[in-house]
Amino acid sequence: SDNSYIPITQNLIRYYVELITREMQRALTSVLPTSAHFYEPESPEIIDAGEYDFIIVGAGSAGAVIANRLTEVEEWSVLLIEAGDLETDFSDIPFMHIYLQGLEMNWGFNTTPQTTACLGMWNRSCHYPRGRVLGGTSSINGLAYVRGNPLDYDKWAALGNTGWSYEEVLPYFKKSENARIQDADEEYHGYGGYWFVENHRPNNAHTAAYIQANIERGRRVVDYNGREQLGVAEAQINNQYGRRCSTAKAFLRPIQHRENLEIWINSYVTQILIDRNKKAYGVRLANRGQYFEARARREVIVSAGSIQSPQLLMLSGVGPADHLKSVQIPVVKDLPVGQNLKDHATYFGLYFTSNYTEPVDTIENYLRQYFNEYGPYTIALNSQALGFYQSHLESTPGYPDIEFLVIPANSSTPMIQRALHVTDEVYDAVWGRVDPTTMMCIYIIVLHPKSVGTITLKSNDPYEYPDIDPRYLSDPYDHDIETMYQGILLALDLIDTNAYRARNMSLLYAAPPDCRGFPFSSRAFWYCAMRQLTSNLYHPISTCRMSPDPEEGVVDPRLRVHGIKNLRVADCSIIPHPVSGHTNAPAVMIGEKASDLIKEDNLPNYKSLINEKLYKRHFYDI
Ligand SMILES: Cc1cc2nc3c(=O)[nH]c(=O)nc-3n(C[C@H](O)[C@H](O)[C@H](O)COP(=O)(O)OP(=O)(O)OC[C@H]3O[C@@H](n4cnc5c(N)ncnc54)[C@H](O)[C@@H]3O)c2cc1C
Incomplete structure (x- = not known):
């Protein structure tokens, strides 16, 4: 909704102040579940939940889009099943995003203990947040x-995935988008879609300095979703009038009246039902202490995300035969499910101090700004700028291998320790030295990691969380850690500019205890620090990888599971090669494209319904 229609009364402010205070406190203290057993019904009795044309498992970034697009066909009935509950007024506030990681909207996964990264985290294990709520992650x-680079999608196509080149996926990015951004390369954006993209206002002084420092170094200000990506930019964010624009808000709310759509929340799917002819015909799910089975006349579409789509396939007998046998699951189809886990390894420990102090205001005033669509509450972690860089390790023209996410003053909160699971010792040694009002932090992101991990089952119990073993920074030639190190050098070089010198920006002495034996800021020191404080940017992909070859992948380029009829996977798990960006925009694009593939395969004479009109700017009111 447009915030400007809400009268900002004292009662409204009081309601929000209480909400924020309560939810922040809960996030800092609540204990997240370690399994999904809370869904488990006591009785094994199964209730018939009826028949639908399509069943979609997971109302996340991709699933919500698919539910919308399939119910455009009036004669089709669609059941959308989501394990989580509804979003809240608290989750709508972008600034609170880090606190959501301490609440029940987060599944609360953790990696297995690691040996090459996450060493400064509790039990050497990184936290692995995933959305358990309508709209998913x-x-x-x-x-x-951040969509990534055109070459990413051309690589997907070059791997044999016909139909996924940049030229072929760009229309789907534009189809979903409703851009309200400045200085955009307009032909690359959509202006009539469901999903809002905005800039944040006003910018923090550190953001301006960052852009200026890069200009001094000869880099350009770009629309990173447009013509060229190398360079720096103010962030484009999925806000709608300053509030979070999740895919639930964008794609489900406007169509909730459609009679051919049923959405079941708080419903946990435990199995995809596959018959003897290897045809998927429905799902079993647990809802409010009861088992249900729903049948699909046409298809089951699994959009449970990169952790749980592979989990669900494996629980249903689709996965690596040896692994399934080891957990006593009868093998329906031997496929490399859960293999090839990749993620954007990110260094979280690079902090700088400055002579600039960002003013701190009251919650009430921040809220007044929020209701008027601006100010710190309208952005996550106050992170207003990003940069895309190419180190000497990447030679393809125009193709970045490093991203910076600039986290300026007033974004460090005690929640960071809980969100990253940093040990007390390391937290005190690093964040204990950070003055939130003056600091700047740069997250260093490896865009094309070579390290490969896995998702496996611990047992055949559908309620047990899977094993997530990402093995960050483990590739045999140290490509990932060296790329990250090059990123740190780039950041240190940037500080040595007039723009930053004017702010007296300098590297914070912050050494994790295990790295104190190395000269501060030496190469050996950074290598040590990176292994301590590298976690993920929460972008897991490739666990149900798309490939025409069933030896290499799980789904074909039409997203059909190899060897199983009427079953598709559509979410980030199908991504065959990491994108030079973030994964939410690609997930939505995958949802859009999957919907068209499904329509093509199920409607006679269907031609892609992409309507050029949708891309044209129809208003511009910022
Ligand atoms: C903290 C954090 C910050 C991030 N920041 C960004 C960012 O700034 N920009 C960006 O582009 N990306 C970001 N990402 C990543 C991005 O949001 C995700 O990659 C993307 O949302 C994944 O979409 P998906 O459709 O693959 O899965 P999801 O959106 O995770 O959807 C999966 C859905 O399936 C449901 N589900 C799972 N299992 C079952 C089951 N058995 N039964 C029923 N339902 C089930 C889940 O509850 C969930 O709703 C971030 C992620 C995190 C965790």
Whole structure:
């Protein structure tokens, strides 16, 4: 909704102040579940939930889009099943995104203990947040709208995935988008879609300095979703009038009246039902202490995300035969499910001090700004700028291998320790030295990691969380850690500019205890620090990888599971090669494209319904 229609009364402010105080406190203290057993019904009795044309598992970034597009066909009935509950007024506030990681909207996964990264985290294990709520991870994420580089999608196509080149996917990015951004390369954006993209206002002084420092170094200010990506930019974010625009808000709310759509929330799917002819015909799910089975006349579409789509396939007998046998699951189809896990390894420990102090205001005033669509509450972690860089390790023209996410003053909160699971010792040694009002932090992101991890089952119990073993920074030739190190050098070089010198920006002495034996800021020191404080940017992909070859992948380029009829996977798990960006925009694009593939395969004479009119700017009111 447009905030400007809401009268900003004292009662409204009081309601929000109480909400924020309560939810922040809960996030800092609540204990997240370690399994999904709370869904488990006591009785094994199964209730018939009827028949639908399509069943979609997971109302996340991709699933919500698919539910919308399939119910455009009036004669089709669609059941959308989501394990989580509804979004809240609290989750709508972009600034609160980090606190959502401490609440029940987060599944609360953790990696297995690691040996090459996450060493400064509790039990050497990184936290692995994922959305358990309508809108999925788009309802708890950091809101950055970053599609990646055209060459990423051309690589997908070059791997044999016909139909996924940049030229072929760009129309789907534009189809979903409703851009309200400045200085955009307009032909690359959509202006009539469901999903809002905005800039944040006003900018923090550190953001301006960052842009200026890069200009001094000869870099350009770009629309990173447009003509060229190398360079720096103000963030484009999925806000709608300053509020979080999750895919639930964008794609489900406007169509909730459609009679051919049923949405079941708080419903946990435990199995995809596959018959003897290897045809998927429905799902079993647990809802409010009861088992149900729903049948699909046409297809089951799994959009449960990169962790739980592979989990669900494996629980249903689709996965690596040896692994399934080891957990006593009868093998329906031997496929490399859960293999090839990749993620954007990110260094979280690079802090700088400055002579600039960002003023701190009251919650009430921040809220007044929020209701008027501006100010710190309208952005996650106050993170207003990003940069895309190419180190000497990447030679393809125009193709970045490093991203910076600039986190300026007033974004460090005690929640960071809980969100990253940093040990007390490391937290005190690093964040204990950070003055939130003056600091700047740069997250260093490896865009094309070579390290490969896995998702496996711990047992055949559908309620047990899977094993997530990402193995960050583990590739045999140290490509990932060296790329990250090059990113740190780039950041240190940037500080040595007039723009930053004017702010007296300098590297914070912050050494994790295990790295104190190395000279501060030496190469050996950074290598040590990176292994301590590298976690993920929460962008897991490739666990149900798309490939025409069933030896290499799980779904074909039409997203059909190899060897199983009437079953598709459509979410980030199908991404065959990491994008030079973030994963929410690609997930939505995948949802759009999957919907068209499904329509093509199920409607006679269907031609892609992409309507050029949708891309044209129809208003511009910022
Ligand atoms: C903290 C955080 C910050 C991030 N920041 C950004 C960002 O700034 N920009 C960006 O582009 N990306 C960001 N991402 C990543 C991005 O949001 C995700 O990659 C994307 O949302 C994934 O979409 P998806 O459709 O693959 O899965 P999801 O959106 O995770 O959807 C999966 C859905 O399936 C449901 N589900 C799972 N299992 C079952 C089951 N058995 N039964 C029923 N339902 C089930 C889940 O509850 C969930 O709703 C961030 C992620 C996190 C965690």
